[in-house]
Amino acid sequence: xxxxxxxxxxxxxxxxxxxxxxxxxxxxxxxxxxxxxxxxxxxxxxxxxxxxxxxxxxxxxxxxxxxxxxxxxxxxxxxxxxxxxxxxxxxxxxxxxxxxxxxxxxxxxxxxxxxxxxxxxxxxxxxxxxxxxxxxxxxxxxxxxxxxxxxxxxxxxxxxxxxxxxxxxxxxxxxxxxxxxxxxxxxxxxxxxxxxxxxxxxxxxxxxxxxxxxxxxxxxxxxxxxxxxxxxxxxxxxxxxxxxxxxxxxxxxxxxxxxxxxxxxxxxxxxxxxxxxxxxxxxxxxxxxxxxxxxxxxxxxxxxxxxxxxxxxxxxxxxxxxxxxxxxxxxxxxxxxxxxxxxxxxxxxxxxxxxxxxxxxxxxxxxxxxxxxxxxxxxxxxxxxxxxxxxxxxxxxxx
Numbered sequence: 001x002x003x004x005x006x007x008x009x010x011x012x013x014x015x016x017x018x019x020x021x022x023x024x025x026x027x028x029x030x031x032x033x034x035x036x037x038x039x040x041x042x043x044x045x046x047x048x049x050x051x052x053x054x055x056x057x058x059x060x061x062x063x064x065x066x067x068x069x070x071x072x073x074x075x076x077x078x079x080x081x082x083x084x085x086x087x088x089x090x091x092x093x094x095x096x097x098x099x100x101x102x103x104x105x106x107x108x109x110x111x112x113x114x115x116x117x118x119x120x121x122x123x124x125x126x127x128x129x130x131x132x133x134x135x136x137x138x139x140x141x142x143x144x145x146x147x148x149x150x151x152x153x154x155x156x157x158x159x160x161x162x163x164x165x166x167x168x169x170x171x172x173x174x175x176x177x178x179x180x181x182x183x184x185x186x187x188x189x190x191x192x193x194x195x196x197x198x199x200x201x202x203x204x205x206x207x208x209x210x211x212x213x214x215x216x217x218x219x220x221x222x223x224x225x226x227x228x229x230x231x232x233x234x235x236x237x238x239x240x241x242x243x244x245x246x247x248x249x250x251x252x253x254x255x256x257x258x259x260x261x262x263x264x265x266x267x268x269x270x271x272x273x274x275x276x277x278x279x280x281x282x283x284x285x286x287x288x289x290x291x292x293x294x295x296x297x298x299x300x301x302x303x304x305x306x307x308x309x310x311x312x313x314x315x316x317x318x319x320x321x322x323x324x325x326x327x328x329x330x331x332x333x334x335x336x337x338x339x340x341x342x343x344x345x346x347x348x349x350x351x352x353x354x355x356x357x358x359x360x361x362x363x364x365x366x367x368x369x370x371x372x373x374x375x376x377x378x379x380x381x382x383x384x385x386x387x388x389x390x391x392x393x394x395x396x397x398x399x
Contacts, residue, residue, distance in 0.1 A: 021075055027068070031057070035053045036319075039287075042357070047315065047318065050317060050320070054322055055292075055322055059096050062174065063093040065173070070162070071086075073164075084107060085107065085109070086110070086156060087109070087110040088110075088111060089112045089142050089144070090111060091249075096128065099125045099129065102128075110130070110153065113132050114134070114141060115134040117132075159199050159258065159259065162200060163200055165201070175206040175208075175210065176209060179213065182319070189216060191305075191317060192217065192218050192220050193210070193217055194220045194320040195220075196221065198250050200258070200260030203264065204261045211264065218266035219264060220305060221267070221269070222297045223297070224248050224252035224273060224297065226242055227252040227253065228240050228255050229260055233262050236262055238256050248297055249292065249329070250323065267305075269300075269304055271296075271300045271301060272349070273293070274365075275300045280296030280334075281346070282299070284326070287322075295321070295322045298320040298323070299320060299353075303353070303357070303362055306360070307356065310360045
């Protein structure tokens with residue numbers, strides 16, 4: 001048989017893949033790098049704070065990088081075809097970014113989301129042409145995504161593939177970008193880089209790259225109190241589960257995801273939800289832009305690391321990530337009535353943060369446990385896992 005007759009659709013499919021890859025390359029080429037902002041605080045005269053503003057991506061979060069990588073991975077592995085529906089289990093920023101790239105490639109997109117997802121995120125996905133498949137039981141989002149895959153959709157699988165889809169040695173990963181942007185700074189090799197963990201892809205990329213470049217920079221993971229990643233990292237137990245819920249979306253998974261690599265992380269800092277929200281509001285005062293709660297989580301960890309450095313008489317710098325736009329949480333984290341209904345008092349944390357940047361010390365407030373962790377409604381199921389909530393038994397000056 002003539003090989004050219006064996007697969008008549010082959011050339012058409014391959015041509016579509018080549019065109020899709022070209023579109024993704026063009027998008028990446030048009031994209032400027034995200035800014036690395038600097039803050040200096042009177043309490044830490046020998047420590048510079050840098051913030052990588054990932055909220056300036058076209059889709060408003062650091063997940064823009066991941067979504068592009070997941071589409072590239074699916075295309076280059078022969079899993080994504082012309083006209084095929086794309087699906088992923090994500091109610092967070094990843095879903096918004098994936099919807100954006102699906103529209104770029106002219107593909108239908110389904111985001112499998114818990115019904116208690118923040119309303120603005122649902123609207124953002126829909127505005128990009130995506131369909132939101134809302135699931136009442138948050139523990140079933142992965143099963144629902146698998147069902148769509150069984151019916152012919154391409155499952156991007158951010159939780160299973162994030163750490164391998166991202167090229168941690170290659171050009172324009174987030175770690176390479178940070179290191180390159182610091183090269184003209186007084187201390188071009190930071191003492192710490194701080195990030196949270198959702199899929200584990202970002203921490204894996206940063207940790208691997210630091211070792212690849214033979215840098216002394218250490219990686220700190222900032223997580224909500226009781227996160228599975230906290231317990232898992234401390235005990236090296238991949239079966240660890242969360243011990244309490246969180247209101248902070250995008251981090252604090254109920255179980256340790258496959259992409260989280262224990263051995264590339266040097267420290268884990270737990271941050272109370274009230275502290276994360278208060279810190280996000282403080283960042284808004286300092287930078288003039290509102291960021292999401294996980295950016296606040298990172299900032300609290302930065303101040304604790306800086307306090308320890310100052311106590312040891314160390315000079316250096318700390319880099320943190322500004323993960324996404326705070327406008328997505330106007331009806332939740334940044335709504336005083338919403339916080340009050342959940343017993344979240346940020347006032348003590350606001351004072352503690354102000355004292356820290358002024359004096360270079362850290363005094364952790366006594367916390368009141370948050371209740372009703374589902375992100376939008378009090379009559380929904382007890383948790384909203386895919387937005388970051390968890391249960392023990394569930395899967396200065398600027399320059």
